[in-house]
Amino acid sequence: MNSAYDVVICGAGSAGVAAAYYLAINHQITNVLIVDKHAPLSQTSAKSGENIRNWWPTQPMIDLANRSFELMEELMLASKNVFNLERQGYAYVTEDPSILSGYLAHYRSLDVGDLRIHEPDQFDLQYEPPASTYADNRIAGADILLDPWVIRQTFPHFSQNVEAVIHARRAGSISAQQLGQYLLQEAKIWGAHFERATVVDVEVVDVKVDVETTDGADTADKATVKQVSAVIIQNTQGIHRIETRRFVNAAGPFANHIAQMLGQALPITNVFQQKIAFQDPLRVIPRNAPFTIFMDKQQVNWSPEERRFLADDPTLAWMVGELPGGVHIKPEGGNDSTWLKLGWAYNQLGEEPLWEPNVNELFPELLMRAASRLVPQFKHYFNNIQQPLVHYGGYYTKTEENLPLIGPMGVDENFVSGAYMVGALSGFGTMMSCAAGELLAKWVAHSALPAYANIFSLERYADPELIDVLKAQAKVGEL
Numbered sequence: 001m002n003s004a005y006d007v008v009i010c011g012a013g014s015a016g017v018a019a020a021y022y023l024a025i026n027h028q029i030t031n032v033l034i035v036d037k038h039a040p041l042s043q044t045s046a047k048s049g050e051n052i053r054n055w056w057p058t059q060p061m062i063d064l065a066n067r068s069f070e071l072m073e074e075l076m077l078a079s080k081n082v083f084n085l086e087r088q089g090y091a092y093v094t095e096d097p098s099i100l101s102g103y104l105a106h107y108r109s110l111d112v113g114d115l116r117i118h119e120p121d122q123f124d125l126q127y128e129p130p131a132s133t134y135a136d137n138r139i140a141g142a143d144i145l146l147d148p149w150v151i152r153q154t155f156p157h158f159s160q161n162v163e164a165v166i167h168a169r170r171a172g173s174i175s176a177q178q179l180g181q182y183l184l185q186e187a188k189i190w191g192a193h194f195e196r197a198t199v200v201d202v203e204v205v206d207v208k209v210d211v212e213t214t215d216g217a218d219t220a221d222k223a224t225v226k227q228v229s230a231v232i233i234q235n236t237q238g239i240h241r242i243e244t245r246r247f248v249n250a251a252g253p254f255a256n257h258i259a260q261m262l263g264q265a266l267p268i269t270n271v272f273q274q275k276i277a278f279q280d281p282l283r284v285i286p287r288n289a290p291f292t293i294f295m296d297k298q299q300v301n302w303s304p305e306e307r308r309f310l311a312d313d314p315t316l317a318w319m320v321g322e323l324p325g326g327v328h329i330k331p332e333g334g335n336d337s338t339w340l341k342l343g344w345a346y347n348q349l350g351e352e353p354l355w356e357p358n359v360n361e362l363f364p365e366l367l368m369r370a371a372s373r374l375v376p377q378f379k380h381y382f383n384n385i386q387q388p389l390v391h392y393g394g395y396y397t398k399t400e401e402n403l404p405l406i407g408p409m410g411v412d413e414n415f416v417s418g419a420y421m422v423g424a425l426s427g428f429g430t431m432m433s434c435a436a437g438e439l440l441a442k443w444v445a446h447s448a449l450p451a452y453a454n455i456f457s458l459e460r461y462a463d464p465e466l467i468d469v470l471k472a473q474a475k476v477g478e479l
Contacts (some may be wrong), residue, residue, distance in 0.1 A: 004032040006417060007444060009232045010199045010258055011250030012036035013045040014180050014430050015422045018437025020192045021183040022462025026438065027445035030191030032153070033242060035233055037198045040389040041180040043355075044252045045429065047275065048331065051170035051291050052431035053090050055142065057476040059110055060452045063401065067168065067450070068435035075434070083179035087138065087172040088130040088290040091155070093374060095296055097146060104144065106476045113170060121145045129154045130167075130290050139169040157285060157375050171332070173291060176430040187288040197235035202247055202261045203414055205229040206479060228418035240290040246444055249409055252429075253346070253353035253395040259421075264414050267352030267399055268424050268463065272357050274393040275343035277332060278363045279386045284377040287335045294327040301369055319366055327370045342367050345396065345427065359393050398426030401470035406436055407457030408444045420444055443453030457466035
């Protein structure tokens with residue numbers, strides 16, 4: 001291990017690895033050290049839903065997602081699609097089409113692509129169902145299915161109560177591990193290094209710099225700025241000091257812990273969300289089905305005995321009340337696979353992150369019953385979920401307006417020259433990792449920034465009115 005690096009990145013998740021890759025590829029900054037307590041891509045990134053979409057309720061997020069798509073398409077060609085980028089789309093499903101009025105009005109105000117309405121009794125052959133390969137499905141925008149016949153023909157596994165489907169088309173799936181490993185190996189070829197270690201401190205020194213006048217002329221005045229000078233890491237061989245003037249906080253749920261080393265606090269919270277993966281031998285879900293999100297709130301259809309048991313326990317009684325929408329279902333693997341992923345991001349409570357968080361043992365049954373509201377055939381798995389069952393969870397590290405933080409890690413009096421961050425990638429870390437890594441690399445290299453750069457940085461908090469607008473928009477159509 002060297003004693004000096006041009007850049008040290010704390011965190012070997014999707015975003016940290018992508019940052020190292022784009023520092024090398026776009027800016028020839030190759031003397032980079034990635035530090036993580038665990039193996040690369042083994043923590044939050046390993047809990048990814050492995051999806052990608054440009055269907056977002058704010059234009060900056062749409063722009064970032066479109067850029068991530070462009071970069072992934074380039075990588076798909078370069079790698080011969082080693083990470084299995086596909087374009088089946090996303091399906092947002094509801095039993096109550098009346099809820100779509102304001103929802104679609106909002107999306108019409110955004111540059112997300114054409115919205116094509118398919119109403120009943122229209123002889124409309126323009127709608128194309130989900131494709132099984134990327135090349136077969138490059139349609140943009142979204143198809144709004146209001147015709148029951150079209151819905152039944154396209155999605156025969158849905159409940160007869162479903163009356164509307166939004167099929168967002170610039171969306172699909174990827175293999176998060178294969179994408180991350182490809183970027184990491186390419187970054188290593190260019191010269192990046194990975195060290196399994198813990199960042200225990202970041203040294204900051206005071207530096208005198210010339211003050212520049214408004215006409216660009218230097219004066220004799222000097223100002224003091226804080227500058228990153230070194231990173232202290234600890235591995236199995238002990239504590240080491242790594243000289244560097246550029247440090248990237250890509251620590252995911254532990255980003256605030258790292259920020260405290262620089263005397264800062266970031267406006268983020270960590271919300272624990274759970275998923276399950278299991279085999280579907282009954283083929284309840286077609287293998288070419290898009291990633292599906294059930295938008296409707298519901299009360300889970302427990303049996304009377306189960307409902308009484310849960311209601312009598314104060315810690316479990318919430319499971320019999322009304323729960324938010326957002327149940328999601330995804331076929332996992334190719335046509336020969338039988339695996340499914342199910343998730344439900346119903347939790348909204350922030351908490352301190354743990355390396356090994358505890359999961360709710362009743363979550364698989366809760367989720368299966370909730371999913372059966374949309375796909376009735378899931379009832380065959382009640383109390384009989386196929387083994388092996390993989391039950392796991394990860395943190396949504398998020399800002400209140402649900403936008404990421406990418407750029408310098410402080411502003412005004414908290415600014416430390418050379419300190420950057422890429423984080424708050426709340427449930428969208430994998431899908432946005434390429435664009436986020438590219439943007440972070442531009443900040444570090446002092447390269448020309450895209451138009452959306454500042455709104456993803458801490459600078460946005462200087463405009464409280466903007467933050468209020470972003471908070472309101474973030475609630476339109478989120479999972």
